[in-house]
Amino acid sequence: MEAIDQSVSQFSPYEKPYLNIIEENELLRKEIQVAREAADITANLVVKQFEETEKILHRFQVASAQRKAVLDSAADISIIATNKKGVISVFNTGAEKLLRYSAEELIGKATPQIFHLDSELEMLSKKLYSKYGSMVEGLDVLFEYATREESEQIECMYIRKDGSQFPVRMIINTLREPYDDIGGLLCIAMDVTEKKRSEKALKESERKYRLLMRNIPNIVYRGNIDGSIDFFDDKIEKITGYSKEDFLSRKKKWFDLVYKEDLEMAKEKFREALKTDNAYIREYRMQAKDGKIVWIQEGSQIIYGENGEVEFITGAFLDITERKLAEQASHESEEKYRSLFDSGPTPIFVIDRDTKKILDANPMAQETYGYSKQDLIGRPITDLGPVDDVYTDLDTYDEKDWPKACVVKSNIRHYKKGNKPFYVRVTACPISYKNRDSIILAITDITETLEKDAQLLQASKMTTLGEMSAGIAHELNQPLNTIKMGNEYIKMMIDKGAHIPEKELLKVSSHVSEQVDRAAEIINRLRDFGRKPDLAFEKVDINNPVRAVSSIVNQQLALQNIKVRVKLEKNLPPVLANNNHLEQVIFNLVANARDAIYQKKGEGSQAGEDVITICTFTENDRVVITVSDTGIGMSDDIKDKIFEPFYTTKEVGEGMGLGLYITYGIVKNYNGEFEIQSEEGRGSTFKLTFPYDLQ
Amino acid sequence: MEKILVIDDEKPTLSMFGLFLGAYGYEVFTAENGLEGIELFKKERPPIVLTDIKMPGMDGLTVLKEIKKIDPKTEVIVITGHGDMELAKQALDSDAIGFINKPIKKEALDEALNKAWERLNLQKTNSEA
Numbered sequence: 001m002e003a004i005d006q007s008v009s010q011f012s013p014y015e016k017p018y019l020n021i022i023e024e025n026e027l028l029r030k031e032i033q034v035a036r037e038a039a040d041i042t043a044n045l046v047v048k049q050f051e052e053t054e055k056i057l058h059r060f061q062v063a064s065a066q067r068k069a070v071l072d073s074a075a076d077i078s079i080i081a082t083n084k085k086g087v088i089s090v091f092n093t094g095a096e097k098l099l100r101y102s103a104e105e106l107i108g109k110a111t112p113q114i115f116h117l118d119s120e121l122e123m124l125s126k127k128l129y130s131k132y133g134s135m136v137e138g139l140d141v142l143f144e145y146a147t148r149e150e151s152e153q154i155e156c157m158y159i160r161k162d163g164s165q166f167p168v169r170m171i172i173n174t175l176r177e178p179y180d181d182i183g184g185l186l187c188i189a190m191d192v193t194e195k196k197r198s199e200k201a202l203k204e205s206e207r208k209y210r211l212l213m214r215n216i217p218n219i220v221y222r223g224n225i226d227g228s229i230d231f232f233d234d235k236i237e238k239i240t241g242y243s244k245e246d247f248l249s250r251k252k253k254w255f256d257l258v259y260k261e262d263l264e265m266a267k268e269k270f271r272e273a274l275k276t277d278n279a280y281i282r283e284y285r286m287q288a289k290d291g292k293i294v295w296i297q298e299g300s301q302i303i304y305g306e307n308g309e310v311e312f313i314t315g316a317f318l319d320i321t322e323r324k325l326a327e328q329a330s331h332e333s334e335e336k337y338r339s340l341f342d343s344g345p346t347p348i349f350v351i352d353r354d355t356k357k358i359l360d361a362n363p364m365a366q367e368t369y370g371y372s373k374q375d376l377i378g379r380p381i382t383d384l385g386p387v388d389d390v391y392t393d394l395d396t397y398d399e400k401d402w403p404k405a406c407v408v409k410s411n412i413r414h415y416k417k418g419n420k421p422f423y424v425r426v427t428a429c430p431i432s433y434k435n436r437d438s439i440i441l442a443i444t445d446i447t448e449t450l451e452k453d454a455q456l457l458q459a460s461k462m463t464t465l466g467e468m469s470a471g472i473a474h475e476l477n478q479p480l481n482t483i484k485m486g487n488e489y490i491k492m493m494i495d496k497g498a499h500i501p502e503k504e505l506l507k508v509s510s511h512v513s514e515q516v517d518r519a520a521e522i523i524n525r526l527r528d529f530g531r532k533p534d535l536a537f538e539k540v541d542i543n544n545p546v547r548a549v550s551s552i553v554n555q556q557l558a559l560q561n562i563k564v565r566v567k568l569e570k571n572l573p574p575v576l577a578n579n580n581h582l583e584q585v586i587f588n589l590v591a592n593a594r595d596a597i598y599q600k601k602g603e604g605s606q607a608g609e610d611v612i613t614i615c616t617f618t619e620n621d622r623v624v625i626t627v628s629d630t631g632i633g634m635s636d637d638i639k640d641k642i643f644e645p646f647y648t649t650k651e652v653g654e655g656m657g658l659g660l661y662i663t664y665g666i667v668k669n670y671n672g673e674f675e676i677q678s679e680e681g682r683g684s685t686f687k688l689t690f691p692y693d694l695q
Numbered sequence: 696m697e698k699i700l701v702i703d704d705e706k707p708t709l710s711m712f713g714l715f716l717g718a719y720g721y722e723v724f725t726a727e728n729g730l731e732g733i734e735l736f737k738k739e740r741p742p743i744v745l746t747d748i749k750m751p752g753m754d755g756l757t758v759l760k761e762i763k764k765i766d767p768k769t770e771v772i773v774i775t776g777h778g779d780m781e782l783a784k785q786a787l788d789s790d791a792i793g794f795i796n797k798p799i800k801k802e803a804l805d806e807a808l809n810k811a812w813e814r815l816n817l818q819k820t821n822s823e824a
Binding site: 479488 | 705707708710714749798799801
């Protein structure tokens with residue numbers, strides 16, 4: 001036992017490798033603790049005793065029992081010794097347990113070669129050859145190794161009796177006989193299956209962790225209060241151009257990264273966090289190696305040590321440059337639109353979608369309407385004039401289509417300060433204004449355009465009246481004739497001194513009165529037709545202008561033997577238009593129909609009656625008016641051109657070619673649609689449709 | 696009592712002619728359009744016919760020609776409006792005795808009627824002689 005104590009107090013050459021093994025893996029510490037003590041003992045004994053004992057084995061039988069006890073106590077370590085020829089002479093309990101052979105099976109019968117893979121021995125042999133130039137094989141490899149690489153650890157596989165394999169870490173030493181002869185091999189091996197397994201698990205977990213670190217966009221760091229900082233992967237290099245080694249070596253610190261202008265703000269955030277919950281998120285710029293600016297969002301936690309001092313700071317950086325650039329771009333575009341808004345040549349209002357009140361008004365809006373910005377903001381725009389149903393029209397868009405919605409309303413009368421009216425077109429589009437759903441109302445002053453249109457229309461009407469004058473004269477002559485004759489009759493009777501029967505006097509007076517009314521009505525109609533209409537829209541029963549026109553033209557067309565048939569549907573829904581304009585439209589269409597019939601007559605065609613038919617009805621939620629004639633008809637070629645200005649099929653001097661152009665303009669202005677059906681030689685039908693106005 | 700036929704599409708005009716010519720002592724026949732007028736003419740054979748020149752359907756010129764075809768001795772006075780001088784000329788070429796403009800003046804009507812009677816009387820004398 002004295003020998004054992006000695007061996008514990010000093011390191012033997014056999015012990016060092018074990019220490020290394022043990023140090024390498026904490027996990028195995030406990031398992032190994034027992035084994036280590038045993039191994040310490042064993043190693044010592046093995047070395048000392050074998051050198052001694054082998055020499056006097058046969059002389060000291062007692063020592064054998066003691067040795068066995070020692071060897072067996074190293075239960076988890078395989079200790080195998082051989083004689084000079086390599087034949088196994090010691091096979092301890094640990095070896096029996098690991099290799100599943102019994103000592104009796106092997107001692108004196110086998111060599112340790114049976115525990116090794118041939119391939120591993122071959123590899124070891126090659127290694128030894130390349131290192132020392134000696135070529136050995138089989139069992140000799142183990143001898144050679146023991147001689148050349150004494151005390152070197154080797155990792156290899158052991159083969160159990162059942163053929164299964166397991167990894168071991170082993171030391172192969174030579175047993176020395178007196179006079180330095182090699183007395184045999186000593187192979188001490190430890191099962192490292194568990195260790196391998198835990199090593200593998202550790203490697204796997206580390207691999208996963210590194211993978212995670214590499215794949216998340218965040219750059220995880222651990223920093224110190226002095227600004228030194230450690231990064232765990234290379235992402236920092238991608239972003240800043242500085243490698244993680246630059247930081248590990250303390251050549252670069254956090255302060256070196258931060259863009260100078262942002263440093264104070266970033267520090268302030270840190271100080272605030274110190275006062276509160278020690279966590280903070282800050283956004284600041286970093287300047288990369290190449291001078292480029294990188295926007296960083298940093299979320300960090302300050303960690304305190306046991307002594308109450310800041311131990312370290314840990315957290316992650318996120319590159320938010322793209323987001324910041326997008327924000328900046330949106331800000332710039334906002335600036336751009338702001339300048340458009342401010343310098344826009346037309347009035348623009350921003351209206352709150354919910355309250356319908358003015359949120360903002362550009363300088364032109366202030367100038368046009370004559371109110372200051374303070375006067376305008378907070379008021380509903382309807383104080384300035386109606387916007388018709390732009391809001392309800394906008395609301396008909398689905399919520400997903402809302403951003404693309406756009407509504408235009410025209411011919412609306414607005415009022416400037418001082419109640420001065422003017423005509424506008426309102427264009428309404430949705431917009432997000434200061435994160436509120438809002439509506440942009442762009443106003444265009446169309447008074448001048450409308451006035452020009454009106455002038456053109458008026459000129460065209462006057463032309464029409466001129467064309468009509470002969471017919472009107474004829475028509476006015478009729479009542480005048482009756483009045484004149486009645487008057488001449490009475491005068492004649494008085495001159496003759498004859499008695500006028502009361503019955504006849506009554507007849508004359510009632511006729512005269514009737515005819516004066518008739519003349520007055522003709523004059524009224526003409527005056528209405530020639531009147532320059534108000535520009536505003538009104539609700540029109542389309543039958544009214546049809547009646548008015550037919551009463552003007554009926555008589556004259558009858559004299560030309562052209563029949564006018566009027567079929568009107570009762571109780572038509574109103575359309576939003578202007579009565580006078582619609583009269584003009586219908587008149588132009590009837591005049592055109594008449595001309596088409598004239599042209600047919602001029603070509604000497606006598607076939608059938610000459611008829612102009614005017615119908616009104618409703619169809620597909622629209623009010624329809626058709627004007628058909630039995631005239632000359634049109635080719636498709638002409639049909640394509642008839643709405644062009646100055647296009648005419650009439651003789652020079654008979655028409656300017658503006659009638660249908662103007663008609664088309666009016667119809668379009670009231671959201672009307674035009675449709676033409678025509679057949680050469682058979683006649684044409686002009687069909688107009690207008691949307692209902694049901695409000 | 697002499698017969699006289701007036702053709703005009705204007706009812707009040709016909710009515711006034713009725714009064715006027717009645718006061719002159721004529722038996723007055725009236726028609727509202729050309730075709731009706733011709734039929735009435737065939738039935739009553741008045742020596743004098745007054746017809747409006749502008750009428751829907753058969754116009755005054757056609758009426759004039761038809762009557763002259765039936766009886767060339769009948770005197771036809773056409774009634775014209777303002778600016779119908781071209782039509783008036785055509786009527787004279789078709790042997791109308793004269794034309795009167797609307798609104799009709801008593802003097803013009805008297806003159807036309809006198810002229811008609813002059814010619815009627817001359818024809819009568821010639822045929823008797």
